[in-house]
Amino acid sequence: MDILPQPAYSRAPQRRRSQRASSKTYGPAFDQLFGTSPYFAFAVDQGGKLLAYNQHASTVLGPLPAQARANTLYATWVLPMLQNEALPTARMRGYWRGEVELKGVDGSSHPVTQTIEWRANTEPPSFLCLAYPLDDYDVYESRLRFKYLFEAHPHPMWVYDLQTLRFLVVNAAAVAQYGYTEAEFLHMTIRDIRPPEQLERLAQNLAAAPAKGAEQSGVWTHRRRDGSRMQVDVSSHSITLSGRPARLVFAHDISEREQLKLALQLRGRALEASVNAIVITVHAADGDLIEYANPAVTRLLGHTPDSVLGRRLESLLDLQMHDEQRQSLSAAMQSQQAMTLLLRPRHRDGAQLWTQLHVAPVHAAEGAIGHHVCVLTDMTAIMEYQAQLEHQANHDALTGLPNRALLKDRMAQAVTFSQRFQHSLWLLCIDLDNFKLINDHLGHQVGDQLLCAIAQRLCDGAHEGDTVARLGGDEFVLLLPVANQRPMASILALLQETVAAPVTLGDQVVTVTCSIGISIYPADGSDADQLLKHADIAMFRAKEAGRNQSQFYEAAMHARIAERALIESELRFALARNQLSLVYQPKVDLHSGAITGMEALIRWQHPTLGAVSPARFIGVAEETGLIVAIGQWVLRTACAQNKAWQLAGLPPLRVAVNLSARQFRDHILQHEVRTALEESGLEAQYLELELTESLMMNNVDNVVAVIADLKQLGIALSIDDFGTGYSSLAYLKQFPVDYLKIDQSFTREMLTEPKVAAIVRSVIALGQSLGFKVIAEGVETAEQLDYLRQHACDEMQGYYFSRPLSPEAFAELLRQR
Numbered sequence: 001m002d003i004l005p006q007p008a009y010s011r012a013p014q015r016r017r018s019q020r021a022s023s024k025t026y027g028p029a030f031d032q033l034f035g036t037s038p039y040f041a042f043a044v045d046q047g048g049k050l051l052a053y054n055q056h057a058s059t060v061l062g063p064l065p066a067q068a069r070a071n072t073l074y075a076t077w078v079l080p081m082l083q084n085e086a087l088p089t090a091r092m093r094g095y096w097r098g099e100v101e102l103k104g105v106d107g108s109s110h111p112v113t114q115t116i117e118w119r120a121n122t123e124p125p126s127f128l129c130l131a132y133p134l135d136d137y138d139v140y141e142s143r144l145r146f147k148y149l150f151e152a153h154p155h156p157m158w159v160y161d162l163q164t165l166r167f168l169v170v171n172a173a174a175v176a177q178y179g180y181t182e183a184e185f186l187h188m189t190i191r192d193i194r195p196p197e198q199l200e201r202l203a204q205n206l207a208a209a210p211a212k213g214a215e216q217s218g219v220w221t222h223r224r225r226d227g228s229r230m231q232v233d234v235s236s237h238s239i240t241l242s243g244r245p246a247r248l249v250f251a252h253d254i255s256e257r258e259q260l261k262l263a264l265q266l267r268g269r270a271l272e273a274s275v276n277a278i279v280i281t282v283h284a285a286d287g288d289l290i291e292y293a294n295p296a297v298t299r300l301l302g303h304t305p306d307s308v309l310g311r312r313l314e315s316l317l318d319l320q321m322h323d324e325q326r327q328s329l330s331a332a333m334q335s336q337q338a339m340t341l342l343l344r345p346r347h348r349d350g351a352q353l354w355t356q357l358h359v360a361p362v363h364a365a366e367g368a369i370g371h372h373v374c375v376l377t378d379m380t381a382i383m384e385y386q387a388q389l390e391h392q393a394n395h396d397a398l399t400g401l402p403n404r405a406l407l408k409d410r411m412a413q414a415v416t417f418s419q420r421f422q423h424s425l426w427l428l429c430i431d432l433d434n435f436k437l438i439n440d441h442l443g444h445q446v447g448d449q450l451l452c453a454i455a456q457r458l459c460d461g462a463h464e465g466d467t468v469a470r471l472g473g474d475e476f477v478l479l480l481p482v483a484n485q486r487p488m489a490s491i492l493a494l495l496q497e498t499v500a501a502p503v504t505l506g507d508q509v510v511t512v513t514c515s516i517g518i519s520i521y522p523a524d525g526s527d528a529d530q531l532l533k534h535a536d537i538a539m540f541r542a543k544e545a546g547r548n549q550s551q552f553y554e555a556a557m558h559a560r561i562a563e564r565a566l567i568e569s570e571l572r573f574a575l576a577r578n579q580l581s582l583v584y585q586p587k588v589d590l591h592s593g594a595i596t597g598m599e600a601l602i603r604w605q606h607p608t609l610g611a612v613s614p615a616r617f618i619g620v621a622e623e624t625g626l627i628v629a630i631g632q633w634v635l636r637t638a639c640a641q642n643k644a645w646q647l648a649g650l651p652p653l654r655v656a657v658n659l660s661a662r663q664f665r666d667h668i669l670q671h672e673v674r675t676a677l678e679e680s681g682l683e684a685q686y687l688e689l690e691l692t693e694s695l696m697m698n699n700v701d702n703v704v705a706v707i708a709d710l711k712q713l714g715i716a717l718s719i720d721d722f723g724t725g726y727s728s729l730a731y732l733k734q735f736p737v738d739y740l741k742i743d744q745s746f747t748r749e750m751l752t753e754p755k756v757a758a759i760v761r762s763v764i765a766l767g768q769s770l771g772f773k774v775i776a777e778g779v780e781t782a783e784q785l786d787y788l789r790q791h792a793c794d795e796m797q798g799y800y801f802s803r804p805l806s807p808e809a810f811a812e813l814l815r816q817r
């Protein structure tokens with residue numbers, strides 16, 4: 001600034017200037033003084049009104065409009081400086097000098113050095129402004145450049161007064177980014193763009209303001225006009241503006257950068273914290289080498305992240321050279337797409353793991369794949385758990401043997417194999433005999449131990465390729481895929497022996513036999529289900545035939561099973577559909593010939609099966625439990641019928657009803673008998689219950705108690721089929737029985753078989769000596785009748801006297817007699 005030539009008048013002493021400007025008004029004197037001056041001269045009042053200007057001003061800046069205001073003569077950036085600094089200084093000190101930019105009417109720019117004098121004695125008091133161009137071109141240009149650099153700079157910039165902290169000048173980017181207008185900025189201080197919590201720091205920073213020119217920088221939080229905040233990287237530089245200390249500030253909004261930094265930090269943290277092992281490889285001339293590994297790699301594979309850098313992934317995973325997995329991995333690394341593989345890497349300590357590897361290629365800017373992100377998830381526990389579940393789903397929990405599901409799977413495989421190689425396939429269904437008794441007498445735990453011991457023995461005896469399975473309960477299956485090469489008879493004998501060998505469980509020795517059913521592929525079935533079903537049928541047959549034996553499946557067995565299934569399903573509806581009825585067979589006194597009573601016998605008339613004999617359905621009814629409902633119906637119907645005959649005026653007789661073991665077992669018999677008597681109104685003495693010998697002997701204590709109870713009601717009791725079971729005479733005397741019934745098989749044979757005749761005579765003698773009456777069943781001839789009469793049998797029942805009769809026919813018989 002000092003190098004600029006000084007105008008002649010400005011170099012004149014102060015006194016001379018004040019004399020010259022002593023005129024009270026502007027007019028001709030102003031023109032005289034400045035009209036021809038090569039400098040800009042103009043006078044401005046305190047309110048900014050342009051009072052006068054010279055010829056040079058109007059020539060260079062253009063014709064100024066009447067009433068023009070002084071600020072139209074200046075570039076915008078100059079105005080706040082004039083207002084805040086130049087004019088107040090001139091006013092206070094009488095004089096100000098500095099560089100400004102004048103603006104032509106056409107927008108042209110004229111950088112000048114300007115002096116401002118305060119003239120208190122003019123009318124009105126005024127500022128006299130004289131300005132001459134900056135004629136050093138380089139200075140001019142560099143300033144201009146600075147100005148445009150400042151104005152057009154994309155980042156916010158401003159200059160503030162170091163004393164007042166007021167903004168002196170702000171650029172367009174600051175206006176755009178902070179939201180204040182330029183005019184608003186120029187009325188603010190730098191405190192106004194700080195959030196309250198940063199004012200303290202600002203104060204400290206200002207107090208420690210560095211020496212002139214020194215750079216200062218830091219990250220600050222600034223506030224926009226709308227209250228929103230931004231992170232700003234601020235750098236500032238001390239300058240002198242118009243003679244006053246100021247700072248030029250450059251503010252760079254780094255909110256986005258900070259967010260990005262934070263996001264990167266977060267991602268970095270996520271990588272570090274991930275429970276999955278993450279490895280980043282970089283493509284290099286000698287393959288994909290590990291560039292990064294997170295800490296989870298150590299947990300999964302035992303290697304520290306640092307120790308794996310620069311290695312290949314295959315080697316980290318310890319995959320063998322020509323291994324299939326290694327080839328899959330290398331294919332995944334070469335693929336352009338993300339891929340997932342299941343691998344079996346090795347831990348550093350040698351343990352083999354299950355991992356899922358997800359390989360994601362990272363494309364570089366040019367499109368080539370530079371890196372791969374490889375995520376390894378530990379699947380070992382899951383795979384082991386899955387294997388455990390799979391084992392549980394396919395094996396029996398108690399013995400660990402394959403269960404039905406796995407057996408069927410193996411059978412399907414075996415069938416396919418047998419088909420291809422023309423082998424036969426044998427399926428043995430092995431069911432322990434009376435295993436329930438072991439549970440009942442020795443406890444479930446001993447039962448379990450026995451099952452395990454037998455399972456073990458079966459496994460020990462099995463050949464390679466055989467399958468020993470447990471289907472549940474006490475039923476095992478042996479699948480012998482190539483059985484035709486082994487002698488079957490010896491296998492079966494060995495099996496029977498193996499199962500029946502005594503088992504020592506704690507301090508007890510237990511033995512159990514088994515029944516075996518055999519089905520053979522392809523003769524007895526073409527698939528697993530059929531073979532199993534048929535082996536099962538054969539096994540049932542072995543049970544029926546007396547247990548502890550083997551039975552090969554025969555088609556006829558199937559017919560029996562089918563018949564049984566049919567009977568069972570139809571019997572369920574027989575009662576509801578009124579298909580059951582009772583017939584009555586008279587009992588006759590052998591001495592008087594009088595009818596003493598009748599036995600109620602059940603009949604089933606089925607619409608399509610016709611008359612189904614009790615032999616076909618009573619067994620099924622007992623096994624299925626249907627006997628309970630049927631027995632109840634028989635009891636009620638017989639009582640009601642007997643009462644009806646009595647009410648019809650026929651002589652009162654005793655009706656005998658057969659009881660099944662099941663009715664005893666369920667402890668409802670007494671209740672049922674009472675109900676039947678009460679409902680029918682029949683007196684108890686006219687009801688007789690027939691119990692089979694085996695029923696009574698199998699559960700003596702229970703039967704004795706129930707019978708005692710029933711006897712109290714006043715009903716009669718007889719032992720049916722006497723002589724066919726194994727009566728203990730000791731027990732017999734405990735039963736308050738009225739009748740012994742000689743089984744019809746004895747009656748039939750007593751005249752031809754002396755030994756049977758002897759039995760019959762013994763029974764009669766026994767009954768009489770115990771005080772029971774004896775009645776013979778199945779009497780069909782006069783000879784049989786005579787024989788019985790001869791030996792003092794009390795009563796008889798049989799075709800010789802009468803077949804079982806319908807209620808109507810029976811009533812008719814009574815009437816005739």
Ligand SMILES: Nc1nc2c(ncn2[C@@H]2O[C@H](COP(=O)(O)OP(=O)(O)OP(=O)(O)O)[C@@H](O)[C@H]2O)c(=O)[nH]1
Nearest residue numbers: 431432433434435436437439444447448472473474
């Ligand atoms: N201890 C034990 N008993 C079982 C288990 N599963 C079933 N059972 C019993 O095994 C018995 C199997 O009875 P069944 O096969 O029907 O009859 P059984 O007494 O063996 O007579 P038969 O087979 O006719 O010779 C039943 O009493 C079941 O309660 C088990 O896992 N452990």
